[in-house]
Amino acid sequence: xxxxxxxxxxxxxxxxxxxxxxxxxxxxxxxxxxxxxxxxxxxxxxxxxxxxxxxxxxxxxxxxxxxxxxxxxxxxxxxxxxxxxxxxxxxxxxxxxxxxxxxxxxxxxxxxxxxxxxxxxxxxxxxxxxxxxxxxxxxxxxxxx
Ligand code: DQA
Numbered sequence: 001x002x003x004x005x006x007x008x009x010x011x012x013x014x015x016x017x018x019x020x021x022x023x024x025x026x027x028x029x030x031x032x033x034x035x036x037x038x039x040x041x042x043x044x045x046x047x048x049x050x051x052x053x054x055x056x057x058x059x060x061x062x063x064x065x066x067x068x069x070x071x072x073x074x075x076x077x078x079x080x081x082x083x084x085x086x087x088x089x090x091x092x093x094x095x096x097x098x099x100x101x102x103x104x105x106x107x108x109x110x111x112x113x114x115x116x117x118x119x120x121x122x123x124x125x126x127x128x129x130x131x132x133x134x135x136x137x138x139x140x141x142x143x144x145x
Pocket of ligand 1: 009010074075076077078079099100101102103104111
């Protein structure tokens with residue numbers, strides 16, 4: 001199957017961005033690792049990062065027509081602000097897992113609400129770059145079921 005990984009704003013800076021919070025692994029490393037794991041399991045995985053809300057929305061719309069069976073999504077700061085991205089995921093009705101490197105529940109109060117969690121298949125947070133890997137494992141298990 002086709003999987004899509006979406007990364008929201010500022011995640012292009014992973015590796016150098018607040019390494020105490022987000023670790024030192026770069027986004028390119030994360031994407032390469034996920035693609036290799038998906039491929040080893042007989043699936044295909046594409047990644048897309050944007051700092052622009054409308055480009056993430058348009059990528060989600062495109063997923064409706066490109067065969068995407070599952071989405072892995074770190075909405076980053078849009079987690080806490082974006083009704084529009086929530087609506088986009090509802091519109092395409094593709095199952096998704098919400099991912100965070102940090103554990104937002106241990107952080108500022110404004111990070112403790114997500115516009116996505118109640119629509120997600122599940123949420124993986126707090127494991128640094130490994131959060132993406134655990135989410136991929138969960139998605140692959142779903143696809144195999
Ligand atoms: C994040 C958590 C968000 O609160 C924050 O705005 C981010 C990254 C994470 O992966 O831990 O940019 O989604």
